[in-house]
Amino acid sequence: MPVAPCFDPTTGASGGATPGGATPPALSVTDRTNKGAYTVTSGARSLTISNPDGATLLTTVTLSTDGSSVTVTDNASTTPSWTAAVGGADGLAYEVVVSATKGGATRQVAFTEAVNSTGLLGIEPVRVNLTDGTWTLYDPDNQVNTVSYDALTGQHTVTMNNGGNSADYNPGSGADFRGARWYKLLTVAGTQVDSADWLNIEFINNVRETASTFVQRNFFATTTDPTSLRNTATEGLQLLGSCWSGTPTNEQGTVAGNNFAIQNNALQVTQRVSSMRGNDRIGMAAMMSMKTNNTFAAANQRFDDEACVTTGNVYLVVGIGIKTNTTIITAGNQCFFGLRYIAHTVDSGAF
Amino acid sequence: MPAVHIDYSTVSDVGLSTEDTDGTRIDLDAVQVSVLIPRAEVQDWLDLYDPSSGSSPLAADSRVIARAVLDALRKHEGL
Numbered sequence: 001m002p003v004a005p006c007f008d009p010t011t012g013a014s015g016g017a018t019p020g021g022a023t024p025p026a027l028s029v030t031d032r033t034n035k036g037a038y039t040v041t042s043g044a045r046s047l048t049i050s051n052p053d054g055a056t057l058l059t060t061v062t063l064s065t066d067g068s069s070v071t072v073t074d075n076a077s078t079t080p081s082w083t084a085a086v087g088g089a090d091g092l093a094y095e096v097v098v099s100a101t102k103g104g105a106t107r108q109v110a111f112t113e114a115v116n117s118t119g120l121l122g123i124e125p126v127r128v129n130l131t132d133g134t135w136t137l138y139d140p141d142n143q144v145n146t147v148s149y150d151a152l153t154g155q156h157t158v159t160m161n162n163g164g165n166s167a168d169y170n171p172g173s174g175a176d177f178r179g180a181r182w183y184k185l186l187t188v189a190g191t192q193v194d195s196a197d198w199l200n201i202e203f204i205n206n207v208r209e210t211a212s213t214f215v216q217r218n219f220f221a222t223t224t225d226p227t228s229l230r231n232t233a234t235e236g237l238q239l240l241g242s243c244w245s246g247t248p249t250n251e252q253g254t255v256a257g258n259n260f261a262i263q264n265n266a267l268q269v270t271q272r273v274s275s276m277r278g279n280d281r282i283g284m285a286a287m288m289s290m291k292t293n294n295t296f297a298a299a300n301q302r303f304d305d306e307a308c309v310t311t312g313n314v315y316l317v318v319g320i321g322i323k324t325n326t327t328i329i330t331a332g333n334q335c336f337f338g339l340r341y342i343a344h345t346v347d348s349g350a351f
Numbered sequence: 352m353p354a355v356h357i358d359y360s361t362v363s364d365v366g367l368s369t370e371d372t373d374g375t376r377i378d379l380d381a382v383q384v385s386v387l388i389p390r391a392e393v394q395d396w397l398d399l400y401d402p403s404s405g406s407s408p409l410a411a412d413s414r415v416i417a418r419a420v421l422d423a424l425r426k427h428e429g430l
Contacts, residue, residue: 172378260366
């Protein structure tokens with residue numbers, strides 16, 4: 001004999017009468033209706049169940065994406081509880097079923113609870129490791145001897161050969177830059193970024209300028225031509241991003257095109273540079289640097305509306321240079337930096 | 352006589368590598384002072400200046416700009 005459907009018009013709960021004709025027990029859940037869909041925040045979840053007939057209760061929670069069961073505390077009580085995980089990049093959904101059984105008849109209230117995507121909340125930056133095999137070193141004049149990476153601290157140590165002493169190694173001077181640079185294609189969510197894309201990228205650096213043993217002018221930026229030896233406003237590297245220089249000074253700043261701006265503040269530690277580019281143009285970069293307790297230390301910005309001479313693929317580039325044209329690099333000189341970044345592209349469609 | 356103003360909120364110590372008006376590369380530590388010339392008075396200023404004349408602009412006209420810049424510099428230096 002088929003089970004006759006039973007529907008409670010008050011609560012929306014559904015159930016079936018038993019073959020013997022038993023009536024399913026009454027059941028309701030505060031702020032929830034059968035087949036409802038709700039959005040909740042991650043963390044502690046609980047229900048308040050009305051069970052006036054004293055039926056046997058069972059609350060089950062299943063993660064929709066993989067069907068796995070979620071542990072429900074007091075799942076046979078009128079106040080079951082569980083923990084909803086953080087939504088992550090794609091969000092989560094839970095199927096919640098509250099059942100009341102008595103005399104062989106069951107009534108259920110089943111609904112969905114979604115946890116919103118965390119979206120842009122608390123994004124973990126990508127940590128740069130120049131030794132991980134994904135970066136290519138281009139060093140036309142053999143300025144770099146070795147680079148090492150400390151996985152615990154995220155810091156690089158670059159040890160130099162004899163060099164410098166020319167405007168060609170100062171990225172802020174002259175029309176050429178022959179300094180060493182590491183580069184790699186920039187992808188976002190597995191997709192190569194193009195110079196036409198609206199790209200936002202934040203560089204988060206811990207660059208330990210005063211520990212350097214030569215007067216450096218280094219950069220962590222984007223470019224469309226990472227191996228170019230030209231470096232003018234209208235050709236070559238056309239950098240956009242962060243820079244730092246100094247020893248014994250402590251200088252952090254921004255670069256757009258071949259124009260650099262740095263602030264000298266002995267207390268600045270962490271450097272955050274937010275940059276925007278797209279439409280096949282260089283773009284703008286703005287910096288906020290912070291002290292050890294993450295309070296504000298200094299800021300500046302640079303922008304360059306020049307068109308990209310080379311269009312297409314966008315690269316990340318980490319360059320090692322000197323601050324003044326006469327800075328001599330002696331073999332064994334070192335500089336130290338830890339680099340992270342967050343990149344995303346934005347739909348440039350019409351408003 | 353036309354006027355100028357200073358965007359004092361942006362006066363700061365900065366290390367700059369950039370280009371001068373004539374395209375010459377500049378690479379130095381500096382105090383950056385942004386001079387604001389009212390759009391309505393741009394032509395008045397241009398009329399006061401003959402780049403081919405060694406005595407142009409007149410001292411009195413130049414002083415307007417010079418004092419604005421130097422007052423900002425003095426304030427920045429705490430004088």
